[in-house]
Amino acid sequence: MIDRAAIWDLLAEYGALADAARYDEWLALFAAECRYQVVPRENHDSGLPVALIYCDSRAMLEDRIRALLEANKYNIHTDRHVIGLPRVTERPGGAMIEAPFAVFQTDQEGESRLFATGLYRDRLVTIDGALKISDKYILLDTFAVPSLLASPL
Amino acid sequence: MIDRAAIWDLLAEYGALADAARYDEWLALFAAECRYQVVPRENHDSGLPVALIYCDSRAMLEDRIRALLEANKYNIHTDRHVIGLPRVTERPGGAMIEAPFAVFQTDQEGESRLFATGLYRDRLVTIDGALKISDKYILLDTFAVPSLLASPL
Amino acid sequence: MIDRAAIWDLLAEYGALADAARYDEWLALFAAECRYQVVPRENHDSGLPVALIYCDSRAMLEDRIRALLEANKYNIHTDRHVIGLPRVTERPGGAMIEAPFAVFQTDQEGESRLFATGLYRDRLVTIDGALKISDKYILLDTFAVPSLLASPL
Numbered sequence A, B, C: 001m002i003d004r005a006a007i008w009d010l011l012a013e014y015g016a017l018a019d020a021a022r023y024d025e026w027l028a029l030f031a032a033e034c035r036y037q038v039v040p041r042e043n044h045d046s047g048l049p050v051a052l053i054y055c056d057s058r059a060m061l062e063d064r065i066r067a068l069l070e071a072n073k074y075n076i077h078t079d080r081h082v083i084g085l086p087r088v089t090e091r092p093g094g095a096m097i098e099a100p101f102a103v104f105q106t107d108q109e110g111e112s113r114l115f116a117t118g119l120y121r122d123r124l125v126t127i128d129g130a131l132k133i134s135d136k137y138i139l140l141d142t143f144a145v146p147s148l149l150a151s152p153l
Helices: A004-019 A023-027 A041-045 A058-074 B004-019 B023-027 B041-045 B058-074 C004-019 C023-027 C041-045 C058-074
Strands: A030-040 A053-055 A077-083 A087-090 A095-107 A112-127 A130-140 B030-040 B053-055 B077-083 B087-090 B095-107 B112-127 B130-140 C030-040 C053-055 C078-083 C087-090 C095-106 C112-127 C130-140
Touching: A004 A023, A004 A077, A004 A095, A004 A112, A004 A130, A004 C087, A004 C095, A023 A058, A030 A041, A030 A058, A041 A130, A053 A058, A077 A112, A077 C095, A077 C112, A087 B004, A095 B004, A095 B077, A095 C112, A112 B077, A112 B095, A112 B112, A112 C112, B004 B023, B004 B077, B004 B095, B004 B112, B004 B130, B023 B058, B030 B041, B030 B058, B041 B130, B053 B058, B077 B112, B087 C004, B095 C004, B095 C078, B112 C078, B112 C095, B112 C112, C004 C023, C004 C078, C004 C095, C004 C112, C004 C130, C023 C058, C030 C041, C030 C058, C041 C130, C053 C058, C078 C112
Parallel strands: A030 A130, B030 B130, C030 C130
Antiparallel strands: A030 A053, A077 A095, A087 A095, A095 A112, A112 A130, B030 B053, B077 B095, B087 B095, B095 B112, B112 B130, C030 C053, C078 C095, C087 C095, C095 C112, C112 C130
16 A cells, blocks of 8 residues: 555655756656656547657656757746645555646746646556656646647646 | 545545536535535625625535536636645534635637636535535635636636 | 644645735744745856845744735735645754745736745744744745735745
8 A cells, every 4th residue: 555645745746856857856756667648638538638748668758858958948947836636546556646737837037827737647656665657647738838848747 | 533635635536526527426525415605705804705606505506517517518618726735724523624726727729827716615524434525615816707607616 | 753744734824824814823833033035046046046035033024024014005915825735855853845836816806816936945843842934945936026025925
């Protein structure tokens, strides 16, 4: 049985490390064999869950992050993830959690605005005593965003 | 004594089920004998707590939701509740909790915006072993919203 | 060892008391010997952590709040703090926590908008059995705000 405090810490670290641009540590929250996808809500709801971003390993996710950092040299901003109360929906072998989130961006003039909202659906597993994300399905409400998403969700 | 994890799960489910438009399950989070009211903050603060919405049973709340769904055929959008850290303020027989919230709406073009913020004040009771909402008082900051509120808060 | 539920309650009370304008109780969440500072993220990131607000005792913080209340007679609004999932980063003698936040403001017309986002970094200590804030470092994303900050963060 997975400890609830450990689940909440993992979610909190997920947002905090992304916002601090500490991507190596952020990537280490994932299992090496993992899946990460971002699915626009309109696709999800219409039964056509075509992902906007689809990575089926941590290595692929790492490549994606490197490309994002390169692109963001021309779009300088900072991010803030505010993750709401999560719920545990099942726990067969690991835990399945859902948590709503809002991501805010601040530009170089110091103006903050809502960037996107959505829902995390994560499968968590314990590997060598540490809780890791083995599957992250991000249901993205906000699909009117540049197709090259500017911030890791 | 009511378990804290159960309280947090209930709050998380409250938001998640509303956002997923699973209203039958959402309604089942309430006790059959319950009260649900939305009070604009300016009324509350001026000592005139006139409710914008007042339901004094789950059946009445169900009618309200059905009317809302009918109206929303002409105002298609999705919702996202982000509920912040709650606090337990008392627990005589049940628990009394407070939690801040922000609700975001996304329209058919995929643009998300802040819809409303406010504070939940819930009385929770245990009925047949399950935690239920017996009284929900929603202090609504944002009163410049259409009088027919477009999303369940 | 500090109880996690107590940490979360303290954070929740911090936001709730500020939003309810119950500043005496809000101030009582701090140790008498405390530090409170607001540092814009651009300063923090550039290694020049010059604070926008710097108070090195609760008495000084109280003066600051009184000045703010006076100024807000001409800028009437209400606040809503939504504090996301926190994480505990260390606990030597006390606890060190980090939590992301968004503060929303509502004006007299009832319109709500995002005011600021940022990250709390708090050192918490137990004094006479009660958990108190001994050091609050607020990393403020949004620096395009009036230099006289209109709401306690």
